[in-house]
Amino acid sequence: MKTKTASRFFAPSEAGIVHQNGSEIGPSTPGVEVILHTRNGETDPCCAEVIGDHIYAEIGLFFEHGKLCDCDGVFFLPREVGVMLTQAGYAVPDEFFA
Numbered sequence: 001m002k003t004k005t006a007s008r009f010f011a012p013s014e015a016g017i018v019h020q021n022g023s024e025i026g027p028s029t030p031g032v033e034v035i036l037h038t039r040n041g042e043t044d045p046c047c048a049e050v051i052g053d054h055i056y057a058e059i060g061l062f063f064e065h066g067k068l069c070d071c072d073g074v075f076f077l078p079r080e081v082g083v084m085l086t087q088a089g090y091a092v093p094d095e096f097f098a
Contacts, residue, residue, distance in 0.1 A: 003037035067091040
């Protein structure tokens with residue numbers, strides 16, 4: 001599937017990811033790259049990739065009227081993904097964060 005992407009590297013980050021089944025996906029890593037993917041012909045991002053030294057996660061994103069309403073693949077959304085979505089104009093409720 002072809003997508004448009006937007007990416008950003010968060011250097012002073014201590015991201016750690018917990019899979020939706022409760023297992024940790026690698027230890028915390030200083031610095032992560034976040035890539036938002038948007039399907040061609042659509043306006044909302046469909047997923048986010050989080051890439052670090054010891055972690056990799058694909059997170060499904062679902063929106064209603066410009067507000068994040070669900071995410072798949074992780075128990076809590078990494079703050080870095082929330083920052084990118086907020087800067088892109090989306091509302092991200094606090095309930096998505098640890």
